[in-house]
Amino acid sequence: MDKKLIAICGDAVEELRKLPDKSINLIVTDPPYNLNKDYGTNQDNLEFDEYLEFSRQWLKEAHRVLSDNGSLYVFMGMRYISYIYSILEHEIGMYFNSWITWYYTQGTGKTKGFSPRHDDILLFTKHHTKFVFNLDDIRVPQKFYRSVNNMRGANPGNVWEFSHMHYCNKNRQKHPTQKPEALYERMILASSNKGDTILDPFVGSGTLLRVCQQTDRLGIGIDNNPEYIKMTNERLNSPFTGFDSIDERMKRVPNDLNDAQIRIEYIQNHIKWFLAYHPDAINEFVEEVKRKYCNKLIESGQYALVDQLSKGRS
Template sequence: MDQKLEAICGDALEELKKIPTESIDLIVTDPPYNLNEDYGKTKDNLEFDDYLLFTREWLSEAKRVLKKSGSIYVFMGMRYISYVYGILEKELGFTFNSWITWYYTQGIGKTKGFSPRHDDILLFNKNSKKFTFNLDDIRVPQKYYRSVNNMRGANPGNVWEFSHMHYCNRNRKKHPTQKPEALYERMILASSNKGDTVLDPFLGSGTLLRVCQNTERNGIGIDINSEYIEMSKKRLEEKFKGFDSMDERMARIPNDLNDPQIRMEYIENHIKWFLHNHNDAIEDFLFSVKEKYFEKMLESNQLYIFDQYDIKY
């Protein structure tokens, strides 16, 4: 695949106007929430009506550049999310698909009020019937092996638990609102195909381009801050060892894998299905396998899987 990854420095609205009509398969973006966050060259501190005007303008351009079968994911804080929903559905005619809650265990601490522990992500489709959704690419492992279950996995649902990008994370960049790569991985795998073009008008630390790079998509990112553009370009040059975060369910091994043939077939498929972009998680998964099924695998001469990955037993 002749892959194209482009990081553009410029104003989101002006750069969006330069993109050809109906040329983008998917938009995934984390725009400013207008919470007075300092982004180096800019601060998101517009007046209420000015912020809604800005949102209306860039979303209008987003609709124009999306293909008829395209989709858009928009991160948004609670103060404005209902307005963004209204713009997308009532004003621009998008079709609502899902309201996703990203739950995390650590965040801002408050002493007068409840501390926030989630962000919201709106998924809208441009066409109500014709749009991409690759469920098999984003399934999560089942808790139990049952012949009636789809062992390719279950739908992950609309509540996603991923850790914040803590400052101790090996991939943490100098950006105040960096998002985990696994969030973008799930959205991009679900709503685009290999070779498609994915756009982020507010690129920030470059997460979208990094995920596109390793999922065989073309990517376009726009940011007004030249330092963030350079950060994103350098990030693309880093060696890929697996995405910097993961849904913890991806590493669980189902209970009741008692049939030797089914067990080995499942273990090998699990690595291929769920850990394809998470090589650094394979070892932990196999330790879980060893803890749960070691005696049975010993009896059936199946310990070779541990040898393949240098897991001592």
């Protein structure tokens, strides 16, 4: 395992207290939602006020260790999210930036009431204007090519659609709330730079450290379950073939790529821009290019060049 990736077994608050002030560039974490889930070493069932005090303690420590231009992304269930928001803004003094909705197509079924189909993620920053946000690194492909568009893509917005980590997914771990790697990919690329130190005080199955490993970041993960720390280390030592999930828009081929030179440059750039961490999606993208522009590729003599992209010979 890369020594720049550290998985610590211990209590989140206690381990956070050991970290120096302003030593972390970004925090991305999925803490317990207090929904009575079994996390092996503890049951997630604190009394209401106890849970808020627990949240208050770790959030204050998170704020202390965060750099002046750092950001915090925190997943949270609907019952407590307004309280977490209030703690961050009114008690700790962080600055609200975005309320992200992670939409998924399958979730818990209900017979009385509406079945949930989303989770929420709060983005707060330590400074109201001076914080890292790399929009170009997280853009999504445009629907149409227009010379006036930014062909690096569009802002992905605050509603993100990624599939749940279904039990049939080859990367599914024995963890009750494992999140898709592409969620963390977007947050980490947006709010940190290569070489930065990223922290997850509730690292669970190790998703954050796996994404840090592949995106050239330093990572610190904390969890009080030794089995999850073992799981994380095993995951970091496994071969990488691409992140286990993707925003389907990343494979989208813009319409109206009619100019031959623009078309070939865009296609090559698309793989670099949008599929750098998704090599297993390149073939699907190339096949869609050929389906959409087959005749034009043949006429311009570009068909063979495009075909090579999916074979790693570009």
